Amino acid sequence: MASNAPPPEATGAVLVKSVEMPEGSQKVEELDFDKFRGRPITAEDLYEGMKNMGFQASSVGEAIRIINDMRAWRDPETGEGTTIFLGYTSNMISSGLRGIFRYLVQHKHVACVVSTAGGIEEDFIKCLGDTYLSSFAARGADLRAQGLNRIGNLVVPNANYCAFEDWVVPILDRMLAEQEASRGTDHEIHWTPSKVIHRLGREIDDERSVYYWAYKNDIPVFCPALTDGSLGDMLYFHTFRAAPRQLRIDIVEDIRRINTLAVRAKRAGMIILGGGVVKHHIANACLMRNGAESAVYINTAQEFDGSDAGARPDEAVSWGKIKVGADHVKVYVEATTCFPLIVANTFAKGA
Template identity: 25%
Template structure:
């Protein structure tokens, strides 16, 4: 991790603080799903065609998950919707018992949520100058969203600090992220943090590729420093991630998936059905409900790791209660989540508290 406190970039070019402040002048405001009632528009869209009808059916399926008292709801997040304005949306789902388990990318959990939990912000790009100029100002870009690299490095160092405080032994990503939530309870600057709320509500978070994020820099530094000093260090156990999530699937029985994007998090949760069978639980249920919101294409054989219909051929999901929504998730998730919040099925749901399974 580079020390940027000397305010230099590139060769020896000084950072223009005024220009940087100008570019980082408009914060991203995260949408509040409680502030508006999306039910009328979702109902109307259900009677339309194309993606509108798909969204209407997907929203109904999510409401069915919440109304099913036996169903454990798993929120799966890939991509950058948290940075783009959906961060408080996901936090509200945890706060109101609308999700019971989370599987996400490291970037979603660390670079976006934990980052803001420490008091930092994401910014709207009012303009997009040459990316080399952004680099000279230590501004990182996610499409039309900016992050202050110096603040992101604070996130890296905080991850390192947490790692240094732990007993040197293997940890699943769930166990380490729980320590991050504990840290935010004690030192955080944002109440509506997904990581913090998950800790408080015993909602486990899994990141199967955890080090593919700012956490990776802090954890590498932890191991390198420990090795230089001849002391043991903590490690992340990816096998434990898979084992723990499969254990939840076995214990939960009926499950529903609300998936934003796809890729590794999507494959990870879907594979728990196959893993349970390999462990001898041949009566394990496929995921009963499934919704995926994505802009990925099917023609290259990927679609962020297959359509839900294709996944059924692998014995992972039920083909009867699934819906693909081909849309940019930031434009449709607020409607889906607001609809579900205002329909209120969550009010009668029991709190699962799956994190207690590993206490």
């Protein structure tokens, strides 16, 4: 005789009895736009509505909380705040995020910046010519024939790089002359990447520039891979122009400078957009103090190839680059999508 009851094996598999959730467990919350009827929706409204939404919305919420904790902390004896290391890759400067980085440096919200060569030169190039929106699908061969260079869905006319050459080469000439004139004196000039960037920030004299404000506020900008871009091209061509003399740029002095900044920090915080040399250069500096107390990573790289770019913060804990028990989060979101919301709820809040 057939039974009307489902098989007990199926019932046992599907209707597994759950345990009681621990007291204080956070419930998933929903963003209800009806709550904002009759008034504008603010960046804080979005943050409050998203932080318990789950997935990467909650990671963005964690990043906001951690950064606000970085900003609020003060050493009980000296009153010093967190030394915040900001890192970003060159594509970020090419995008409209450049204005946010400029804001952070102009208002002294960070202690130092680490970027790649493109993240330096593109800032100056944008003072000399515009970058334009294009498409990720724009054909490389067609763009090459038109003298246009694609960065994702942006294009930069090659004329901008020609303008950069016209601007930067005379500066390199003057820097070389100063270097040679100082030889054998008590004030011999040793150029480093951070000193080169400081000088270029002074020379650009343009308030749109991130590095103009870094120069004005004496915020060091480190670029261990300074030659990996158009600036490297200019330095290469300059070796022929200036022969047999040559501009010398010392990376050893800069590694001492950034590591010392980390060692002397009362508390260290890392905000790193993207991966590669930028991410590791900051993390390795914090190793010198047995790790940063807080860290926010923002990138879309995965960890499964073993690269540092995709590594989660916990891997840095194993190296001593982030302290055991430190506050950290990795946000798996493309930075232009989330960093404006993060800054609006942290550094720019109440500005």
